[in-house]
Amino acid sequence: MASSAATPTHAGAASHSSEQSGLWSWLTTVDHKKIGILYLYTALFYLLVGGLEAVLIRTQLAKPNLSLVSADFYNQLFTMHGTTMVFLVVMPLSAAFFNYLIPLQIGARDVAFPRLNAFSYWVYALGGLFITLPIFWGLAPDGGWFAYAPLSGPTYGGGYNMDFWVIGLQVLGISSLAAAFNFITTIINMRAPGMTLMRMPMFTWMSFVVQFLVILAFPVITAALFFLQFDRFFGTQFYEVAAGGDPLLWQHLFWVFGHPEVYILILPAFGLVSEVLPTHSRKPLFGYNAMAYSGIMIGFLGFGVWAHHMFAVGMGPVADSIFAVATMLIGLPTGVKIFNWIATMYGGSLRFPVAMKFAIGLIAMFTIGGISGVMHSSPPSDLQQTDTYFIVAHFHYVLYGGAMMGIFAGIYHYFPKMTGRFMSESLGNWQFWLNFIGLNLTFFPMHFSGMLGMPRRIYTYDAGQGWDLFNMMSTVGTYMLLVAGLLFAYNFFRSKKHGAPAGSDPWGAPTLEWSIPSPPPDYNFAQIPEVTSRYPMWDLKAPDRTAGIEHSHPDAAVIAEAHAVPMHEETERRTAKELGIPMPFNTIKPFLVALGIIILFSGLIVLHIGNFPLAMATMLGGGAFMVGSLYAWLTSPLE
């Protein structure tokens, strides 16, 4: 242990030779850890963008009849706030953890397809710019993050704004799909010997479920987006009411995607919290099997509840009843998780670092959002609440109070693994409490303004409707969240350089990722571990905690002799070359393919401008560039 507590600068020296730093190394990296870091930084940047959009929205709504922004720009703000937070912040923050943690947690040296992984990141990064930059020209998408057709179609949304949305989202979908195929294969096929499915850390389990949600939900939005693109660019009639098109088609397709998407956002945070709670309770996760199965149930039922977003359109009593019952059912596995987390802490020897505070914060805040969710799973109740601020309160409790709190817990928990240093606990405490009070001050009053009838998506309102106080409270709360966010950013960057050094296992955590140095060497495990139980590190350091869980060892005599086989903890660092581990080559080609896709799709914007030859040139050029780079990629060896 003593050697593993060496300062990270020293420890990191081996993996940071001159060829592995600098811009080019980031552009060409195929290391899942570096790609995870790229996701993390990019998503935190977009968190700032989306947060500032929220600040503008709330400033505009602070008092009645303010005119800080125009109605038109307000539309762009709330559309981009939603789109940014869902697709450019929470999903990629989850992806940062998928990338960084899954191979470490299952005892693998990388993901199944390292270059495809780099490709996913670059498609996300470039697609994110494509959809974000237009706001500086006042051309940002303005049809809501759900882009209801026909309002987003050519008849009612003929400007360029929604072009960026329909193309940008399509591109981001490619990124998520490619990553999902990669992680499904990784989790199925790259587990270390002995790492059975039911021994996987809960974060990996929840990520596994999420990847299936992605591969099943994203094709639906892909199809729906193609229809909308064809309507906008090629004159088809999918969503044209005059031609007989059904305005509900988009809504149904969107929510068949959109509801699983909600679980895509929350399940990774559930997974992170399921790692943080047992570690700081110093007690195994309560009801591991129930946790895994409830995750699967949530994923499965998630495909049968989409129309609860659409009770107000009048689907008739049969459809309403089916979707209402299915929605109430999905509350059960979610409740199972809440109770299991509480039972995990019960009787534990609790510690309260910032990560633990955020994890407990998730349990409390998500429960509030979950309960208001059950309220509008009932159609008669939903008809009162739909399209009001009550709904805004609900989904911010589950997405900010849930997903973001879980992600903050994950960042504080795993920062020492990623950098070899702790984040500051005192700054973290300030951030947590400001965040906790700020989020309740922002979103709790929205329940009231919503119940009093304040509709969503209005850019201003008249005084005297009983909404003024609640709106002012929400605005003050938002500024607290802004301060909390800036504190986090300061803490993050300061701790990277000046944080207290953390050893390989600073929290005394139970899973494989803590058995290797922090930050891990580029090959992760010098020796692929042999896993004999769910909590290998506790078998090594605190066997009394794991006495009650299942163990195995290929050698029957060993099982008979002791319940646990202490695993090997790696504290030494050597280069991959010294150890003779083949590493994949860095390559720029995935980036080039991603660039080709962006160019190809940009041609559609040129088409809308009306320059047909240039549009064709852009699309054919981008397409040829993409295919050429793809062939170059596929014909060059991986390692």
Next chain:
Amino acid sequence: MSNDRAHADHVHEHPTWKQYKWVALWLFVITVVEVWAYYIPAFVASKAFVPALLLMSAVKFTIVVMFYMHLKYDHSLFRKLFTGPLLIAGATLVAFLFLFKR
């Protein structure tokens, strides 16, 4: 990922040329029957037409997936990766037909 390893794990051998030929013949025969049925106005008008065609299509689908895509012989993991999504896609399609029924 050595191919030897992957091979060693094939519990069953892939189907033979003879089976491939029979599958092709069945595909051909069923397609002929389908198109033939299309040209019998009395049958088209009957209640049995749509179920009969759906059944024939499902048989063709199933034999291609089982024999040509080797799902009958391959690792059960592949069966799960395919049938799970297929069932969800089918259920969604049926739900759409119900929701948009006029």
Next chain:
Amino acid sequence: MTTATAAAGAHEAHEHTHYTTTGLDNRKIAIWAFIGSECMLFGSLISTYLVYKGRSVVGPFPHEAWTSPTGQVFKPILDIPVTSASTFVLLMSSLFMVLALAAVENKGKPGYEGTLGSSKLWLLATALAGAVFLGFQAYEFTSFVHEGLTIKTNLFGSSFFTLTGFHGTHVAVGVLWLMTLLFIDMKRGLGPKDTILVDICALYWHFVDVVWIVIFTLVYLIQ
């Protein structure tokens, strides 16, 4: 586009021997996950076609004749004999594909090539059958346009061209993939150790074939 990316993942060749949990090849797991995902894509496209069936306000229609307000007469537009022929070609391409796979798997076994032909022959035959299918589709599309049905005409046109066009794009990607394999086979010869390369292409190809089996029944035959 997603097809290309999945193909990219599926193709990513591991030269070295790596341990895998299941003993299966990563690429084969990825291609099956991809096919599962494609079920949802085509499920959405087919759902949309079926939901919009009979909702077009103007003709031409797939199965009924239609007279426009200007007095122009349109026949039912779907051409069953031609499509039956192209369906037959695509079904047979699946047979060629399994033979190509078998030829690669068994290359070098005594007497194998004498009875069943070479992998080059069957890869070429599969790609050609795919190209013929695309030719039929090009013929069908142009004749529809001449008969007054474009992607802009009505809901039927929009959903029909989009659904069959997506399928056609998948066939085109498959033909390109097969041609690439054929090129590799001619250049260095595909042998038993390359089985996985042909296997994942074959799975993709058969999937595109079964999608057509469904489309042929739901779009063309059921009225």
